[in-house]
Amino acid sequence: MADAQTHMDGLEFMKWHGAGNDFVMIDSRARDAVVHRELAAGLGDRNRGVGFDQLAEIRSSDAADIDLDFWNADGSRAGACGNATRCVAQYMMDQTGRDALTIRTSRGVLEARADGDLVAVNMGQPQLTWDTVPLSHDVDLQHLPLDGDPVAVGMGNPHCVFFVDDADAVDVAGIGPGFETNPLFPEATNVEFAEIRSRDEIRMRVWERGTGITLACGSGACATAVAAHQRGLTDKKVRMELDGGWLMLDWREDGVWMTGPTAFVYSGQLTQAFLKGL
Numbered sequence: 001m002a003d004a005q006t007h008m009d010g011l012e013f014m015k016w017h018g019a020g021n022d023f024v025m026i027d028s029r030a031r032d033a034v035v036h037r038e039l040a041a042g043l044g045d046r047n048r049g050v051g052f053d054q055l056a057e058i059r060s061s062d063a064a065d066i067d068l069d070f071w072n073a074d075g076s077r078a079g080a081c082g083n084a085t086r087c088v089a090q091y092m093m094d095q096t097g098r099d100a101l102t103i104r105t106s107r108g109v110l111e112a113r114a115d116g117d118l119v120a121v122n123m124g125q126p127q128l129t130w131d132t133v134p135l136s137h138d139v140d141l142q143h144l145p146l147d148g149d150p151v152a153v154g155m156g157n158p159h160c161v162f163f164v165d166d167a168d169a170v171d172v173a174g175i176g177p178g179f180e181t182n183p184l185f186p187e188a189t190n191v192e193f194a195e196i197r198s199r200d201e202i203r204m205r206v207w208e209r210g211t212g213i214t215l216a217c218g219s220g221a222c223a224t225a226v227a228a229h230q231r232g233l234t235d236k237k238v239r240m241e242l243d244g245g246w247l248m249l250d251w252r253e254d255g256v257w258m259t260g261p262t263a264f265v266y267s268g269q270l271t272q273a274f275l276k277g278l
């Protein structure tokens with residue numbers, strides 16, 4: 001029924017980005033959920049659709065202010081999306097005038113807060129066991145048996161973090177896909193390349209599972225901050241420079257807090273012709 005309704009009326013969406021990590025947001029609080037794999041993949045196509053790194057669907061919730069689901073540009077599901085969570089939080093705070101709210105994702109209920117012009121979200125505690133990342137078998141997460149000696153961290157989605165001397169010199173598109181689909185990660189993985197600049201500053205570039213190179217990745221930034229601290233390279237609080245801007249990470253008692261910018265770009269409506277052609 002939701003699909004038939006959608007084809008009749010067109011479908012409203014918004015385009016946002018957080019540090020250049022771009023999203024389409026669909027607010028389905030007033031109806032049944034409408035997003036499915038084909039819609040995500042069609043809309044994610046930057047030539048034939050709108051284009052995005054992730055698609056976020058907002059739903060009404062009985063456990064938090066809202067429920068939130070994420071898809072990647074290839075139509076696959078994203079387990080977590082920190083930057084989209086911050087953008088959705090800003091949208092909700094603009095609508096309600098509140099400066100804090102709760103958001104339920106597949107990770108559980110997350111807390112988001114306004115921080116001046118920025119938005120902070122508690123991305124929860126990292127997953128630091130092989131079966132929760134998940135990996136295919138029990139190995140040392142701090143030193144994965146892969147070239148480059150990466151670290152595995154789960155943030156509701158898998159991350160494989162490499163420490164490199166010069167992040168800008170890394171051929172992210174050349175190296176990323178091979179690690180994304182390495183059998184050590186049964187659900188594939190996001191791949192981060194981190195250069196330690198000091199105890200409180202990291203430069204990071206990312207290859208995202210299901211999307212490819214993005215200008216920023218919030219859960220990847222959290223995973224990188226955790227991995228760097230575990231290796232003894234940084235303190236618990238770091239600034240991180242990504243290709244599209246800066247994020248602040250703070251691994252506290254109650255989880256990894258991530259703070260950064262959000263931007264509303266435009267809203268529009270998908271045509272019936274587009275929706276019928278999916």
Ligand SMILES: N[C@H](CCC[C@H](N)C(=O)O)C(=O)O
Pocket residue numbers: 021053054072077078079080081082083084157158190208209210211214216217218219220
């Ligand atoms: N850009 C997102 C992460 C997307 C992760 C996704 N590619 C996955 O399949 O896990 C973020 O800000 O956290």
